[in-house]
Amino acid sequence: MTSTFPVKAQQPGTIGGVVGAPALVRATALCARASGGRNAEPAETRAPFTGLTTAVLPQADDAETRAAFRAARTAQRSWATTPVADRQRVLLRLHELVLRHQDEALDLVQLEAGKARLDAFDEISATALVAAYYGKHSARILAPKRAAGLLPLLTKAGELRHPKGVVGIISPWNYPLALTAMDVLPALAAGNAVVQKPDNQTALSALWLHELAEQAGLPLDAWQIVLGRGSDIGDALIEESDYVGFTGSTPTGKRLASRIAGRLTGFSLELGGKNPMIVLPDADVAKAAAGAVTACFSSAGQLCVSVERIYVHDSIRDEFTKAFTAKTEALRLGGALDYGAGMGSLTSAAQLAAVSSHVDDAKAKGATVLTGGSARPDIGPLFYEPTILTGVGPGAKLFAEETFGPVVSVYGYSDVDDAIAMANDTPFGLNASVWAGSGKHGWEVAARLKAGTVNVNEGYAATFGTVGLPMGGMKESGVGRRNGVEGLLKYTEAQAIAVQRGIRLRPVRGVPPRLWARAMTAGMKALRRLPGR
Missing domain, CATH: 3.40.309.10 (Aldehyde Dehydrogenase; Chain A, domain 2)
Incomplete structure (x- = not known):
């Protein structure tokens, strides 16, 4: 049978039964932070609680999106040379700002997504936890790693991690704050710049976090937000990104992956589930x-x-x-x-x-x-x-x-x-x-x-x-991972460097190749018994 659920009455004294004037003014100010809007038709968003208009969003076109990538690429060159410890400090300051100003974000998330406030707080928690994790651990994860060289004492080997460049992030409407943080913050921690396309319906939440990141010390242009329709700016996002992160439906993810594959660009996808x-x-x-x-x-x-x-x-x-x-x-x-x-x-x-x-x-x-x-x-x-x-x-x-x-x-x-x-x-x-x-x-x-x-x-x-x-996800629920070590390293290129000293790794003059191969075989058998091999 169908039950009757208790109803929580609308809050009195609010505009449209949703949000008061200060929050609407705040929403309008946030819209001004998005790139583009000179040529494309604006998009109107509505509050799920009431169906009333909440914001009129500027929409970028292809040219404006590519301009955002150019600005991000310029900013990335400087940001990549910033010591990882300094990047961590930006994230730790962001952690504090998110918790301090959480009431603003709770209102915005409820306004845009229609969530109960406790569910909106889950987004605050996730955002703060992600900022704190990468604010504490990025330097350790990204630090150069030593490796056992081919020949003990004679081969010095190691691994470096370099940022991909400019990462394109396509974010969904359902967790606008948390999923922005989970994708954007580790990309920035790794030394990349980011161009993000949030869903129009919940763009204000992403813009709010973007504003706080700049207050925390993130350089101007290192994180660009473009608002636009996929049909208008999708080509630019795929063609200009050095790595693409997408969260959405499985059918859309498959189509996106096939296009990205043609450029041999890395990507991660979080898709559907049952x-x-x-x-x-x-x-x-x-x-x-x-x-x-x-x-x-x-x-x-x-x-x-x-x-x-x-x-x-x-x-x-x-x-x-x-x-x-x-x-x-x-x-x-x-x-x-x-x-x-x-x-x-x-x-x-x-x-x-x-x-x-x-x-x-x-x-x-x-x-x-x-x-x-x-x-x-x-x-x-x-x-x-x-x-x-x-x-x-x-x-x-x-x-x-x-x-x-x-x-x-x-x-x-x-x-x-x-x-x-x-x-x-x-x-x-x-x-x-x-x-x-x-x-x-x-x-x-x-x-x-x-x-x-x-x-x-x-x-x-x-x-x-x-x-x-x-x-x-496994199977058709996605490719790649967010969070943890993998959530940071996916935004980097691994580079192996080895310095060889004292001996060539080919037979020296006068040593027959067969004898060289036998000596190397004996050496490999011996190396197998050493720790770390």
Whole structure:
């Protein structure tokens, strides 16, 4: 049956029920920081909570985008010679500024993306953690590395890391602050300049972080933001970048990769997911049910690592489903700029249509809605109830396609091997969640799942917040990783240097090649026994 969810009333005294005059003035000022806008038609954005206009954004054209790359390339030459320790200090100052001015960003993220405020705070946390991690560890990760040379004492060998040059970043609308930080900050830490194209819908959040980065000491032009339509500036972004980072849908990522490959330019892609959660028979049902609410409905399910499939052991399935449904129905829906709502709005009319289509299709094909299943225009134009279904079969779009909304299907299983097989039976492999009474058992199951990140007794936050771990997808969920050591080194070129002393690495005059080869063979056998070989 469809439940009635509590509603958090709109905040009084606000413009359009969303944001007060100071924040709108701030938004207008941020728009002026974007490159371009002289020739292309401006883009108007609307607040998901109300549908009212929030900003009119300048749009760059091809020529203006290429000009931004030229400016970034000039700035990069100086930035690359800046000691890594000085680059780290910029990021550490940015960390402090983000935390100090977080209320501004919370308003902007809610205004643009329609998130509940606690979900918007997740973006503040992620941004601060990324700035702190690379602000502390970049020098160590990028430092020259010694290697064992071919001949002990005679061959000095090492590895250097050089920045790629100018990195092009194409950012999505769903996590505008966090994903900007995760992609842009390590690129800058590595000595690159960045030209970023954020999605128009959530561009103000990226512009806010850009402004703070310059306050923290980032040189002018080292990070360029261009606002524009892909059809107008996509060619420039691909053709001018020395490396491309993209977050978005799998079909778009595949098309982008095929174009980038023609230039033999490096790239990383974080793409779609149909993320599973497995509840083992020894799991704490109450904790698993509460965790599922967060895993499925944070940011109204518009999270790349959000859970969309839950597999529960038959022995606890009824108990879990009852607890999960009750906790879901207790979520408060609303669009106020405070921490009162448990779930906010979808971000666009396209997402609302996609979510509604998936649920309606599943119901028409025999699925049962345990709770939710309806849009809530009484709250705002893009609200949709958090929805739990059972009996979703392979013929339904909801079964295998990414929904990217507050919708989850629950299934039973009797054998853990079957649950693992069902969880892995997808072309995607981004994130997964395992709930177990034993951490050791949970780890063992997690290791058998084909996903780039797996959280035990958590939905996604444990890996998402551990910035030292790599984050990315297997299979059609992407290529490459963000965060951790890999998230920094991908923005660099590795260079090997070896200095040879005392002896040539070819037979000297008078030594027969066969004798030389025998001597070298004996030497290689001996070297194998030395430490570090």
